[in-house]
Amino acid sequence: MKAGPDISRIAALVGDPARCNMLTALMTGRALTASELAQEAGITPQTASSHLAKLEAGGLIEPEKQGRHRYYRLSDPDVADVLEGLQGIAARAGHMRVRTGPKDPALRRARICYDHLAGDLGVQMLDSMRRQKLVRQSKQAIELTGEGKRFMAEELQIDADALTHPRRPVCKACLDWSERRHHLAGTLGAAMMDRFTELKWAARDAAPGSRVVNFSRNGEKRFAALFGAGE
Amino acid sequence: MKAGPDISRIAALVGDPARCNMLTALMTGRALTASELAQEAGITPQTASSHLAKLEAGGLIEPEKQGRHRYYRLSDPDVADVLEGLQGIAARAGHMRVRTGPKDPALRRARICYDHLAGDLGVQMLDSMRRQKLVRQSKQAIELTGEGKRFMAEELQIDADALTHPRRPVCKACLDWSERRHHLAGTLGAAMMDRFTELKWAARDAAPGSRVVNFSRNGEKRFAALFGAGE
DNA sequence: TCGATGCTTCGGCTATCATCGAACTATGAA
DNA sequence: TTCATAGTTCGATGATAGCCGAAGCATCGA
Incomplete structure (x- = not known):
C-alpha cells in the first residue's frame, strides 16, 4: 500500500x-x-x-x-x-557463508590481497609480529616499533622510513575474509610481499586472475623461521 | 567462497x-x-x-x-x-504507521477473549496482579502465588485449587488484540470473568456477535479498587 | 457436528535482474 | 602513432523469486 x-x-x-x-x-x-x-x-x-x-x-x-x-x-x-x-x-541467526570452491584450500592458505599477503599465512604473520613486538596495535591503528624497524632492515632489507606514502598508511590492519582476523596491509605489507617474491620465497599463481600465492619449500622454511606459529 | x-x-x-x-x-x-x-x-x-x-x-x-x-x-x-x-x-523522514486494533472504543476498553477479559481493562488487571504479587510470571508461564490464592478466595470467592483442568492451564498469558500486551487467560481468567458477571460488575453486550463487555458503574468502582492502575 | 475464519502449501505464471560476450571510450606507456 | 590497460555500455540469456488462485489444515463459534 x-x-x-x-x-x-x-x-x-x-x-x-x-x-x-x-x-x-x-x-x-x-x-x-x-x-x-x-x-x-x-x-x-x-x-x-x-x-x-x-x-x-x-x-x-x-x-x-x-x-x-x-x-x-x-x-x-x-x-x-x-x-x-x-x-x-x-x-x-547462524547464517554463515558455507560455499567453498575447489581452489579454496590454497586460497585460504595464502593469497594476494591487493598487494600484500593474506590468508592463513598472512594472519599468522601479523600475529607473530605482534608477539615479537615488531608492531604495536591500538584498535585499528598499527605502527612499527623501533625493534620492528631493525628487524625489517636486518632480516628483509626493508627501509621502513622509505615506506611513507601520501595516500596510504605504512601499516594497516586488513580484515581477512577467510580467517576473519587481521593481516598486515599498508605499504609495509606490500613491501614485505614484494620482498618475499624477490627472494623467491613465494610467487603468485601462474593462472591469470588467480589470487593464490604459492610458497617454495625454502621460502616456507624461511618464512616459518621469521614468523612461525610457535614464536 | x-x-x-x-x-x-x-x-x-x-x-x-x-x-x-x-x-x-x-x-x-x-x-x-x-x-x-x-x-x-x-x-x-x-x-x-x-x-x-x-x-x-x-x-x-x-x-x-x-x-x-x-x-x-x-x-x-x-x-x-x-x-x-x-x-x-x-x-x-516520516514513516506513518498502521492503525492496529478495533476502531470501536468500547471494544478496546473491555471485551471477551474466548471466555476471559481482554482489552484495556484486561491488560490493566494482569498488570495490577503482577504488581500486587498475586501472580508470578517467568517468560510465558504464569502461576498464582500463595497470596494470590488467598486474594482470590477472599475477594472473589474463587477456589484456585478447583481450577485445575486436564487440558488447560490455570494461568496463561494471552496477547491482547488491541493493546498488544498480555492479559490473563486460562481457567483462572475464565473464572474471574464469570465472577465479574455473577457479581453484575460486568455483562456482555446484548448485540449478537458483539464481544464488547460493559461494566456497570458499581462494577467499575469495585474492579478499580482491586485492580486499579495506581495500585 | 458443521460452517467460518486465519493461515499455509502447492503449482504455474511472470517480471526482474544478475550475468557475460562483444564492442566502445579513456587514460597511460612506448 | 600504436598498443595495453581500466572501465563502461549494450544486448541477449537465464535463473531467481515474487505473486496469486486453488486447495488443504487448524482453530474457533454455535
Whole structure:
C-alpha cells in the first residue's frame, strides 16, 4: 500500500551477494579499484561496473578517479556501521557463508590481497609480529616499533622510513575474509610481499586472475623461521 | 567462497518492498497478525505467509501463536536498530504507521477473549496482579502465588485449587488484540470473568456477535479498587 | 457436528535482474 | 602513432523469486 521503498532499495543493494562482497571488501576503510572489487566479488568487470553504478546511485559508495583507475570507498562511516549491524544479526541467526570452491584450500592458505599477503599465512604473520613486538596495535591503528624497524632492515632489507606514502598508511590492519582476523596491509605489507617474491620465497599463481600465492619449500622454511606459529 | 556472517541474505530479506513494509510496520514494537501484515504490505495472505516464513527463518521476526491467529514481532531490538540505521542511510523522514486494533472504543476498553477479559481493562488487571504479587510470571508461564490464592478466595470467592483442568492451564498469558500486551487467560481468567458477571460488575453486550463487555458503574468502582492502575 | 475464519502449501505464471560476450571510450606507456 | 590497460555500455540469456488462485489444515463459534 504505502510503499516507502527507500529503505528496501538500500537493503536490496546490500542484498545482492556480489554487491555485498564488494561492500564488505570496502569495510577495511580502504578505497579499491573497480577491477579489484570485481575480483573480490568473483564477477567480470562488466557486471561489477553495473553494480558499482547502482551502489553509487544509492549513496553507499563514492568514487574517486585517479588516472585510469576508479577508486571506490564507502561514502560514510555510517554505512560501515549498518553493515556491521547486519553482520551481527546474520551471525546471531547462524547464517554463515558455507560455499567453498575447489581452489579454496590454497586460497585460504595464502593469497594476494591487493598487494600484500593474506590468508592463513598472512594472519599468522601479523600475529607473530605482534608477539615479537615488531608492531604495536591500538584498535585499528598499527605502527612499527623501533625493534620492528631493525628487524625489517636486518632480516628483509626493508627501509621502513622509505615506506611513507601520501595516500596510504605504512601499516594497516586488513580484515581477512577467510580467517576473519587481521593481516598486515599498508605499504609495509606490500613491501614485505614484494620482498618475499624477490627472494623467491613465494610467487603468485601462474593462472591469470588467480589470487593464490604459492610458497617454495625454502621460502616456507624461511618464512616459518621469521614468523612461525610457535614464536 | 567467503567465510563469515552472510549479511547479504539478511539484507535481501529487508530488500523486498513487501517484507520491508512488514518490518517497518513491526517497528512500533507491537505484534501484528499475518493478515494485518499482509494488508500492510498490500499483498495476499498466501504471499505474506511465504514472506513471513522467510523472515522467521532469517531470525528477523518471531511468531507467537494465539488461537488461529499468528502474531509476529521483531525478534530483537537490534533488528529495529539496524532498520533505523538503514532509514538513516536512506535519509528520509516520516514513516506513518498502521492503525492496529478495533476502531470501536468500547471494544478496546473491555471485551471477551474466548471466555476471559481482554482489552484495556484486561491488560490493566494482569498488570495490577503482577504488581500486587498475586501472580508470578517467568517468560510465558504464569502461576498464582500463595497470596494470590488467598486474594482470590477472599475477594472473589474463587477456589484456585478447583481450577485445575486436564487440558488447560490455570494461568496463561494471552496477547491482547488491541493493546498488544498480555492479559490473563486460562481457567483462572475464565473464572474471574464469570465472577465479574455473577457479581453484575460486568455483562456482555446484548448485540449478537458483539464481544464488547460493559461494566456497570458499581462494577467499575469495585474492579478499580482491586485492580486499579495506581495500585 | 458443521460452517467460518486465519493461515499455509502447492503449482504455474511472470517480471526482474544478475550475468557475460562483444564492442566502445579513456587514460597511460612506448 | 600504436598498443595495453581500466572501465563502461549494450544486448541477449537465464535463473531467481515474487505473486496469486486453488486447495488443504487448524482453530474457533454455535
